[in-house]
Amino acid sequence: xxxxxxxxxxxxxxxxxxxxxxxxxxxxxxxxxxxxxxxxxxxxxxxxxxxxxxxxxxxxxxxxxxxxxxxxxxxxxxxxxxxxxxxxxxxxxxxxxxxxxxxxxxxxxxxxxxxxxxxxxxxxxxxxxxxxxxxxxxxxxxxxxxxxxxxxxxxxxxxxxxxxxxxxxxxxxxxxxxxxxxxxxxxxxxxxxxxxxxxxxxxxxxxxxxxxxxxxxxxxxxxxxxxxxxxxxxxxxxxxxxxxxx
Amino acid sequence: xxxxxxxxxxxxxxxxxxxxxxxxxxxxxxxxxxxxxxxxxxxxxxxxxxxxxxxxxxxxxxxxxxxxxxxxxxxxxxxxxxxxxxxxxxxxxxxxxxxxxxxxxxxxxxxxxxxxxxxxxxxxxxxxxxxxxxxxxxxxxxxxxxxxxxxxxxxxxxxxxxxxxxxxxxxxxxxxxxxxxxxxxxxxxxxxxxxxxxxxxxxxxxxxxxxxxxxxxxxxxxxxxxxxxxxxxxxxxxxxxxxxxx
DNA sequence: CAAATGCAAATTGTCTGACATATGAAAATT
DNA sequence: AATTTTCATATGTCAGACAATTTGCATTTG
Numbered sequence: 001x002x003x004x005x006x007x008x009x010x011x012x013x014x015x016x017x018x019x020x021x022x023x024x025x026x027x028x029x030x031x032x033x034x035x036x037x038x039x040x041x042x043x044x045x046x047x048x049x050x051x052x053x054x055x056x057x058x059x060x061x062x063x064x065x066x067x068x069x070x071x072x073x074x075x076x077x078x079x080x081x082x083x084x085x086x087x088x089x090x091x092x093x094x095x096x097x098x099x100x101x102x103x104x105x106x107x108x109x110x111x112x113x114x115x116x117x118x119x120x121x122x123x124x125x126x127x128x129x130x131x132x133x134x135x136x137x138x139x140x141x142x143x144x145x146x147x148x149x150x151x152x153x154x155x156x157x158x159x160x161x162x163x164x165x166x167x168x169x170x171x172x173x174x175x176x177x178x179x180x181x182x183x184x185x186x187x188x189x190x191x192x193x194x195x196x197x198x199x200x201x202x203x204x205x206x207x208x209x210x211x212x213x214x215x216x217x218x219x220x221x222x223x224x225x226x227x228x229x230x231x232x233x234x235x236x237x238x239x240x241x242x243x244x245x246x
Numbered sequence: 247x248x249x250x251x252x253x254x255x256x257x258x259x260x261x262x263x264x265x266x267x268x269x270x271x272x273x274x275x276x277x278x279x280x281x282x283x284x285x286x287x288x289x290x291x292x293x294x295x296x297x298x299x300x301x302x303x304x305x306x307x308x309x310x311x312x313x314x315x316x317x318x319x320x321x322x323x324x325x326x327x328x329x330x331x332x333x334x335x336x337x338x339x340x341x342x343x344x345x346x347x348x349x350x351x352x353x354x355x356x357x358x359x360x361x362x363x364x365x366x367x368x369x370x371x372x373x374x375x376x377x378x379x380x381x382x383x384x385x386x387x388x389x390x391x392x393x394x395x396x397x398x399x400x401x402x403x404x405x406x407x408x409x410x411x412x413x414x415x416x417x418x419x420x421x422x423x424x425x426x427x428x429x430x431x432x433x434x435x436x437x438x439x440x441x442x443x444x445x446x447x448x449x450x451x452x453x454x455x456x457x458x459x460x461x462x463x464x465x466x467x468x469x470x471x472x473x474x475x476x477x478x479x480x481x482x483x484x485x486x487x488x489x490x491x492x
Numbered sequence: 493c494a495a496a497t498g499c500a501a502a503t504t505g506t507c508t509g510a511c512a513t514a515t516g517a518a519a520a521t522t
Numbered sequence: 523a524a525t526t527t528t529c530a531t532a533t534g535t536c537a538g539a540c541a542a543t544t545t546g547c548a549t550t551t552g
Contacts, residue, residue, distance in 0.1 A: 010534070012302060024336070030344055036503060047536045049295060052504085056258060056299045057306035061333075063340075068504045069544025078344045084337050087307075090270070091330050092419075094309070098276055098324045101415060108366070109415035116362035120354070169347060169355035169423075173338075177419055256505070282532060293507045298533085314533045315515025497550065505542070512535070520527065 003044055011046050012053035019054065023063055023076055034064065034074040062087065081168055085175040092180035103184050103232045111225035113177045114158060115218045117165040122214035125164035132160035133206045140199050150195065151185045157202055161217070164209065188235050197227055249290055257292050258299035265300065269309055269322055280310065280320040308333065327414055331421040338426035349430050349478045357471035359423045360404060361464045363411040368460035371410035378406035379452045386445050396441065397431045403448055407463070410455065434481050443473055 001022060003014040022028040035043065040051045055074055058064045062084075065077045096106055121129075136157035140150055155178060162174045190198070201224045208216025247268060249260040268274040281289065286297045301320055304310045308330075311323045342352055367375075382403035386396060401424060408420045436444070447470045454462025 012534085013305075016306070020336075024340065026343070038503085049298075049537090050535060052295075053299060053302045053534095055504095056302045059259075060262070060303035060306040061336075066504065067544085068542070070500095070502045071545055072503050072543080074504090079337065079340050081341065081345070084341050087337060088334070090266075090307075091325065091333060094270065094325050095327065095330050095418065096415070097272070099327070105413055106415050109413050109419065112362040112366060112411075112413075112416060113359060113419060116358040120358060165358075167351055167355050167358075169342070169352050170358060172341065173355065173359060173419060173423055177415075258505085284532085295508090296506060299505095312533065313515085314513070316529095316531045317516055318514080318532050320533090493552105495550100495552075497548100499548080500546090502545085503543085505540105507540080508538090510536080512533105514533080515531085516529105517531105518527100518529080520525100522523100522525070 001043070003046075005045075010053075011044075011050050012057065015040075015044055015046070015051065015054035016057040019058060020061075020063060028076050030076050030078045032076045034076070036073055081172050084172055088172065088176040089179045092176035093183060096180050097183060103236070104229060106181055106184055107225065107228055107232070110177045110181050111221055111228075113174055114162065115221050117162050117170060117174065118217035118221065119214035120165035120167060120170070121161055121209060122212045122217055124166040125209050125212070126166075129160050129164035130206065130210055133157055133164075133202070133209065136160065137199060137202045137206060140195065140202065147188070147190055148186055150190055151182055154185065154198070155179060155182055161205065161209070188232060190231075194231055198224070201227060247289070251291075256299075257290075257296050258303065261286075261290055261292070261297065261300035262303040265304060266307075266309060274322050276322050276324045278322045280322070282319055327418050330418055334418065334422040335425045338422035339429060342426050343429065349433075349482070350475060352427055352430055353471065353474055353478065356423045356427050357467055357474075359420055360408065361467050363408050363416060363420065364463035364467065365460035366411035366413060366416070367407055367455060368458045368463055370412040371455050371458070372412075375406050375410035376452065376456055379403055379410075379448070379455065382406065383445055383448045383452060386441065386448065393434070393436055394432055396436055397428055400431065400444070401425060401428055407451065407455070434478060436477075440477055444470070447473060 001018045003011060003018060005011070007014060019028070019034070028034070034040065034055075037048050037051050037055070040054075041048045044051065055064065055066065058074075059066065062077055062079050064074045066072070066074045095101070136153045139145070139153045140157075145153075158178050159175075162178065163171050165171070201220055205217055205220035205224070208214075208220055247264045249257060249264060251257070253260060265274070265280070274280070280286065280301075283294050283297050283301070286300075287294045290297065301310065301312065304320075305312065308323055308325050310320045312318070312320045341347070382399045385391070385399045386403075391399075404424050405421075408424065409417050411417070447466055451463055451466035451470070454460075454466055
């Protein structure tokens, strides 16, 4: 593990990279303790503050965790699916909001990815997944539900569908796609008639899942995609007509 | 933006979270300059070192960038698709290697996700995408290619397929799934016969893409998944028979 | 002897103050 | 007017100190 003091990039970034590379290469393994900050400072020939900044960078990526006290220190962290979900969602959300990704593009990607779960979900969905989907459908039909709560329930419905595929890697990858759409969906106002159509499609999807028909789930998702796209197109067109400054 | 000095968690983590939340909520917008470290230290009533550690955490997530000099400072960063790719790949790779995800599970997820591009790729693939796929197939057939180079070319082939869908969100989401598989694939040794079978399937997929037949691409991917799974099963069985300690 | 207590050591977390370095803008010079 | 110099501002790095937390060990106590 070496760094170059003449390199223009920050020493703390170089040190973080050096340690990160060790972890990725498997030379530092899960739960292994890193040298103490003082030792690292000596090894890299930098001050303790610089080492600390490097460690904070790694901590921000959940690559290490720290513990105080006599037997404390920095330990290589086992990245859990939960932590990875959270990071994925944050990144995906910001990516969409900062890069002016159109609703259309994001929506297309989201449903394309979700359809990839259809066959597996049909084959493996448990009663619990089915119950979760039904529960969300029921919630969505409640009168007086705010648009935000409706969207949140929508996300939960789709999460249940995805989790039904019983593949944690798939769930992880789709967390970003499904959840990152929520801020975009929240920009839409749903009329009672809109909601009814969406709920009907959810019901169709849940029925297909119950009957374990993958093609039915996929078809339901495609119909839902078309519904969502035309809904959004309507909302954006109306908005553009009202304030035509751009 | 407030922090709680009595909270057990690190002040730098609290400050990072406070600023991160501002960015996510859109109250700090892209390219906006944050207060200087000294000002932030005063605002949060902490030392400059603590502020710096917080800023390094945010920099590690590409949420800010810093610049030295008179008009320098920390600026809210527009997360690019490239940066997001890289982070996604790092996280996905570590997630798989650290959580003992089976080859089977990862492979299943990867091909399920990739099939979601089939229809879009068939519709939109350009001549350049097709040429890229053909070029990789050609490279894969070269004699004397190492297993690692073969795998790298395999990844490039699939990247071309995914990019053919012409949806940047889809490409981003799939980067993790496709690339994170590479370390797992590298554990496999490919005989000449194995390679020939894989190349034949790649050819089948490229032909379907050329003919713009989405179903053909999907079918080719499914066949490739089966081939990969049986290949891996064989390798792992042989390895287990040789060293049956676990 | 067992349990509670106290203490020392190790380690991270935070603070203070200083200097190095980079950079842009203003001032001085040609 | 163009160029050079100076200066103010900001981040990057360092050194040293103390606070807070945790563990292990020795000591005391029941």
